[in-house]
Amino acid sequence: MAQAEQITETEASSRKSKPLNHSIAATTEFLRLLFGQLQSGLGAVIVLLFLLLAVLGPIIAPYAANDQSALPLLAPGAGHPFGTDALGRDVFSRVMLGTQSIFVTAGTGTLIAVVLGAAVGLFIGYQGGLLDEVISRAIDAFLALPALLIALVVLGVVKNLDFVAGSWQALLADSSVLLVIALVYVPIVARVIRSSTLEVKTREFVQAAQIRGESRVYIIFREILPSVVPALVVEASLRFSYAIFLVASLGFLGAGARPPSPDWGLMVNENRRIYQVAPWALAYPAAAIALLVVGVNLTSDGIKRIVQKRG
C-alpha cells in the first residue's frame, strides 16, 4: 500500500479544528459579512443602539414615565429634548422607557413563536403522512386570516374577562399581547421550518442515521435541526420586525398596552389629536417605531443574504 500511504501524506493539510474554534470562526465570519455591507451594517448598528437604550433606558430617562411635573405641550428644548405631551409628561423619557417594553414584548413573543414553530415544523416535516397533512392544512387556513385581525379578536375577548388579581389567569391576561404575538407567528414559523425539514430529511446523512436505528427525537434534533438553524435565524429576525410593528399597531388601536404605560403605539394614538399644537409628542415615538422596524429589516435582509450565499 505504498501508494495509499502517499495519499495520506499529501492530503493531510496542516489545518486543524475543534468544534469551539469552528463556531468562533463561523461567528466572526458572519459578523464580518454582516457589517461588511452598508445596509446590513447600518441596520445592525440601529438595532444595537436600541438594544442599548432598552437596557439603559431607565438610567438615561430623566423623568419617570408618568411624572407630570412639567408644563404640558412644551416644545423641545433644554430639560425636555423631545418636549412634553398634553399631560406634561417628558416625551424623551417616555420614548426611552418604551424601548424596553417593546423589546420585551416583541422579543419574547417572537422567541416563543420561533421555538414552538420550529418544534412543530420539524416534527410534522420529518413525520410526514396524515398528521402532517392535517396540521399543514390547518396552518394554511390560519394564514388566510390577517394577523392583526386575529390579534384584535383574541385581545378583545381577553380584555372582557374578569380575573382575580394575582391569579394565574390574570398573569396570563397581563402578558396577553406577548402571547398573541406567539400565537400569530407560530404557524408561519412552523410552515417555513417544515419546508426546510422536508428538504434536509432527504439528504443521505439522515438516511445514514435511520439505518443505524436512531430515534426520531435524535434525528430531528441532532441531525436535522443544525441544518435548519440558518433558515430559522432568518425567519426569527423577520418575525421580530413584524412583531415590533404588530405591538405598535395594537398599542395604537388601544388593544395592546393600556394607558398610561409608555408604549410607542399608544403614544402615537394619544398624541395624534394634538399634533398641530405639539407635533413632537407624535413625531418622536412614531420615528422610533419606524427607525427600529427599518433597522431590524435591514439586519434581517443582511442575515438572509449571508445565509443564502453559504447555501
Added chain:
Amino acid sequence: MNETVLRVENLGISYRMRNRWLPAVRDFQVRVRRGQIHGIVGESGSGKSTVVQGIIRYLAENGRTDPGSVIEFLGRDLANASRQELQKLWGAQVSIVPQHPMSALNPSIRVGEQVAEIVRLHAGLGRAAAREAVIRAFQRVNLADPETLLERYPHELSGGMQQRIVIAMALITSPQLLILDEPTTNLDVTTEAVILDLVRKLIREEQAAAIYVTHNLGVIAQLCDRVTVMYAGEIMEEGTVNDLFARPLHPYTFGLLNSIPRPGQTKRDRALITIPGRPPSLTELPQGCVYAPRCPLAIEICRQPPPLELPAERHLIRCHRWQEILRGEVSISAEAQAGVDDIAIADLQREHLLTVSGLTKHFPVRRSLFDLLRGTSPLPIRAVDNVNLSVQKGRTLGLVGESGSGKTTLSRMIIGLTERTGGEITFMGLDIRNHVRERSKDVLARLQMIFQNPQNSLNPYLTVGQSIRRPLMKLLGMSRQDADREVSRLLRAVNLQPDYAVRYPDELSGGEKQRVAIARAFASDPALIICDEPVSSLDVSVQAAVLNLLARLQEEQDTAYLFISHDLSVVSYLADYVAVMYLGEIFEVGYGRDLFEPPMHPYTEALVSALPVPDPRRRTRPIPLSDDIPSPRNLPTGCRFHTRCPHKIGRICEDEVPPWRDEGNGHFIRCHIPLDELQAKQQAYAQPAAETAWGLMGKEQG
C-alpha cells in the same frame, strides 16, 4: 478542406474574486479545422468548461479573457470583438450544446416553436419555411415523427430526445463551430452511444469544427480526432487521440488513462493506478509545474514552471521529463500494483449471506379526479417485480442497469428505507423486518450502506470523528474512549490521518468525504454493505482510489458488497458476480467476466456495446436502442425488453414471459432465444488482456 476554423493562442482567462484577478486558465492554445472534433478532457476544476466559454467570450460577469489572448475564428478577431459582434455570432456561426438540455430549452414553449424562432431570427425565414426547416433538422438528428414532436413541450420528452432537440437547434443555423460541453454526462450509456454516433456523423456531413468537452476518456477515444488534456487551468498534453492513448508522454495523462477500469478488467487483474492528492485551488497554485505535487515522477527541476513544448509535429506537452519518458528511461509502471487475492472462480462458492426471493415494490399512484368519477384505480408503478438474488459471504454482487431500472429501489428495500410490498429477505438467519425502524440492533450493525453523494452523506455540522463514533457507541455499545480509539483505527484503514477526526466535512475533498463515509459504514463491523453508486460522483483519479480501497477492505474484513452502478466497467471491475436489471426485473446473472463474452442477453449486449472503450483503435459499434424506456406504470407484456430488443423473434416475445436459461457455470439468461442462437447473433466483446492493448508506460517503448 483542412481550413482552420478556430485558432487560439496564449489564451488566459481570469475571474475577479475579492478585488483580485485569479487566473483560471493560463497559456491555452488550440487549433480546430473543418470536419474535426477536438476533445478537451480534464477533471472537475481543470478549467475545461471555462476555456470554451472564454473562446466564445461567453464568460460570467466577473470573468475576462486576459490581454494578449489571441482568438481567431475564421480570420476574425474574437478576443477584441464588441458585444454586438459577439451576439451576432452566438447561435448563428457558433453554437453550444450544454450539459443539461433543459437549460437550453424554455419549459413553457413548444419545442417546434423554440427551434423555429432561431431560424426566423438568424435566417429570416417565414413561418412556413421555418417549420419546414425545423422538420428537416429533427429528421437529421433521427427524431421519429417530427411533425407531432413540434407540438410537444420539453418536459414531455426523455433526456435523450431533449438533447437531440438541442443538437438540432444548435445545428440549424449551420454553425462553423459547435461547442459541446459534456452533452452526454447525464444520459444512460445506450442513449449516450446514440448521441455520440449522431454528433460524429453530423460533424462530418456539415464539415463544421467541433470542440467536445468531457471528463470521460472513453468518449474522447471514440469520438475525437485530437485531444487536449487539461489540469488546473493549463494544457498538460495535446495530440492526436491515437498518439495520446497509445503513448502518453505526460504522467498526468498516463495516470488518467490507467485509473479507469477497462471493460473486462477486474480487481483480480491488478489494482487501479491512483493519482494521490487533489487538484490545487486557484488561490494557491503551486510554484513551478502545477502537477508536481501529485506527480510520482516529480524531481527538483519540477519546481520550475515547465514550458509548453512540441516533441513532434502537432503534439504539445508541458513536462520537464517528457524526453526521458519518451525514451523509456523513467516509467510509472512500477507503481502498478497487483490485484486482490487470485481465487479461482470455482472457489467463489461460499455460504449465502443474503438471499432475496420474490422481492417486489409497487408504488401506489394517487387516484385522480378522473379515476374517482369513473370508479377506477390507476395501475401502480411496478418499480421492482419479483426479484431473486443472493450475495455470498465476503463477495461482491454487482447490480447494473440504466436509470429507472429499479436498482436503487431494490437496495432501499434490502436496507429497509423503503417498505417492500412483497417477497422475502433472509440475512444471516436473522429476522429481516420490512422497515429499518423495526429491525434489531444486530441486523442494523451487520447490514450497512454507502451512499452515492459524498457531499450529502456526512452531516455538515458534525465532525468526522462524531460521525464515525456514533455507530460504534450506538450499535456496538462502546464507551466514548474505546470509540475514539476505534475512530483513529478506522480512519487509518481508509488511508486518512487520525487527526481528520476533528475536521468538518466542508474541509474535506469529495474523495476524502467518501472515505469517511466508508469508514462510518465499516464501523459497526457489517457483514454486508450496500454500495449505491459510491463512485459515480467522483473524478476518475479519485474513483480509482476509492475502488482500490473497497477491494482492499473487502479482502481484509471479509465483508460482502451489493454494489450498484450504472457503469458496467466499474461494476465488472469490482464485482465477482453481476446481475443486470431492466424495468424492475433481472435479465441476466453471471460472473463478472462472463458478461463480456457471448452468449448474453440482448439488453446486456446493448449495454456492453454502448460502453465507450477508452482505446481509439477499438471503435465500438453500439447497438442502437430507441431511447424510450417504457414507463413502469405501463409495462410491456411478455418480455419487458421486447419494445427495444434488436433480436426480437416474434409474437412469443410480446406474449410470454421469457424463461431462465442456464448457460452453466452460474450464468443465467432470461430470454426466449435459445443460447446457441444468441451466441451466433452476437459479436464478441471480450477485451484483449489488459496489459497488451494499452501497455504500461515505458514498456511499449522498449
